[in-house]
Amino acid sequence: MEKVNMEANYQVQQNLTNGESEKVSTSRFSPLLASKDRDYLLSPTGTQVRVCDLEGKIIGLYFSANWYPPCRNFTEILVGVYEELKNNGSNFEVVFISSDEDLHAFNNYHACMPWLSIPFSDLETKKSLNRKFDIEGIPSLIILQPDDNKDEAVLHDGVDLIYRYGPRVFPLTRKRLEELQEEERETHERQTLTSLLTNHDRDYLLGHPTSKQVSIASLVGQTVGLYFSAQWCVPGVNFTPKLISVYQKIKRMVRGVVGEDFEIVFVSSDKDEGEFESCFDTMPWLALPYGDPTIKNLTKHFDVRGIPCLVILGPDGKTVTKHGRHLINLYKENAYPFTEAKVELLERQMDEEAKNLPRSEYHVGHRHELTLVSEGTGGGPFICCDCDEQGSGWAYQCLECGYEVHPKCVRAGDHAPR
Incomplete structure (x- = not known):
């Protein structure tokens, strides 16, 4: 044919x-x-x-x-x-x-x-x-x-x-x-944690071991991250250890604080149940059961195009941000509770810290001098050439070829002045 x-x-x-x-x-x-x-x-x-x-x-x-x-x-x-x-x-x-x-x-x-x-x-x-x-x-x-x-x-x-x-x-x-x-606007206004995560025959999430069932109702009032990922996703495999570290630090940070708590729910795109269990075993948080129809509903509801993706829900169950992964990469545990007010505060702090950064640097693995730039001076959203994660705000950029790294990722290379 x-x-x-x-x-x-x-x-x-x-x-x-x-x-x-x-x-x-x-x-x-x-x-x-x-x-x-x-x-x-x-x-x-x-x-x-x-x-x-x-x-x-x-x-x-x-x-x-x-x-x-x-x-x-x-x-x-x-x-x-x-x-x-x-x-x-x-x-x-x-x-x-x-x-x-x-x-x-x-x-x-x-x-x-x-x-x-x-x-x-x-x-x-x-x-x-x-x-x-x-x-x-x-x-x-x-x-x-x-x-x-x-x-x-x-x-x-x-x-x-x-x-x-x-x-x-x-x-x-x-x-x-x-x-x-x-x-869409009306649906998001009606959105609650319970409406997002439950279906007609399941009102629980999986804990560790996977036979353990955790009531969704017990999460109401918490800040919750929905983590879309899978074992086959290389960026997800790389990001998960960072997220685990940040998750554990946030849990320690809010322990004992009245009205504060944080949880993550794994929303799997794994190809089979074996992959799901292998992936979930590495995670300290909760998960939707493998193959649950709610997974497709959530992917569509939050318009998830690629993984890993971290959607943050506030204590009222409303969406705080769909860019949790980006905020974790930029601010780590300091991003909590991921609200606009907190992000604005962190951006101001970053601007203040940038005043004390060298105007230029050399980075291992790149032969050209890198110049400190911001969104207002030729910078903008970028993928860090060192950690391969998204960045924005301040960066060290090669004005000759566009190479960019986070300020925190700069490591002196062989071309650095001695």
């Missing part, structure tokens, strides 16, 4: 090159998707589908490539949403705009998609679409409405919307987004 598809697509490319296609028909989407000698798109089997057949449909322009893992991951999600919408009779169509390196890669990738594509050989149309919609990275999904070609009707964040809302986002209008955002 793959050979047949490749041959069919190759013949289409040849026909296009030889100018054998019929005269281009006009439609609203023709200026975008057709060329002077092509009025069709390709199905995954190589069949030609006229551009004019897209009239009246909501179109998603999908910029993607087979060689980039985030594209392949999102394609799988988009296929599920697309097929569900089509089965429900929706007028949604997707057009693939390839950034693949060769025709073979294009054919293999398009064969996994149930939608249409710009021919691989039509470089000019692909370049024109990239320029028109200012595509800076992939995957990207641009949403066009059938009866409104105004710029404000175009949605540029289709990938984000599909991740967050799935099929519920249809018909992908701004009005529908406002409805979903209002629903």
Whole structure:
């Protein structure tokens, strides 16, 4: 089948090159998707589908490539949403705009998609679409409405919307987004620890050993971290020991303080129960049972795109921050209780401490001098090249190549002045 598809697509490319296609028909989407000698798109089997057949449909322009893992991951999600919408009779169509390196890669990738594509050989149309919609990275999904070609009707964040809302986002209008955002706001306002962690046949969490059941009700009134991770996740494996150390320090810090307590709940993405038990055995906190349906609900509710992720809930069960991992990396146990007021205080303290830091440093493993920068002087969010964790605020940055490290991670190297 793959050979047949490749041959069919190759013949289409040849026909296009030889100018054998019929005269281009006009439609609203023709200026975008057709060329002077092509009025069709390709199905995954190589069949030609006229551009004019897209009239009246909501179109998603999908910029993607087979060689980039985030594209392949999102394609799988988009296929599920697309097929569900089509089965429900929706007028949604997707057009693939390839950034693949060769025709073979294009054919293999398009064969996994149930939608249409710009021919691989039509470089000019692909370049024109990239320029028109200012595509800076992939995957990207641009949403066009059938009866409104105004710029404000175009949605540029289709990938984000599909991740967050799935099929519920249809018909992908701004009005529908406002409805979903209002629903989301109301849901988060009603959010409690009990509503998040319990289901109809479970009101407990797992302790140590895993046969021990801890009542969810016993956590009400505490600051709680929901830790999304898994044994197969290398960044999670690296972050967990840091989190354990911080967790134990916070527990000691709040011990005996009236109205203060801290707990973490492991929300596993492990592939099997054996992996889950092996991972959870290293952790001193609680966990949701492996495979519990609440895990998927929490992942969707907090829009968790990648792991490890640490969501912090306040004593009232409301979300304090989704960036607990980042705050732990920056401030360790001092981040507790993770509130905006505490973070603002820590940022001011960091600014004061930065006044006493050297303006430049050398770091082991990097040959250039590093300059102290802040968000106001050329810095910004970054991934530390030493500890591989996120940073913001102050950093030592190489002005020649962009190398950046946390101030706390600087270790003098061979190039340091003596």
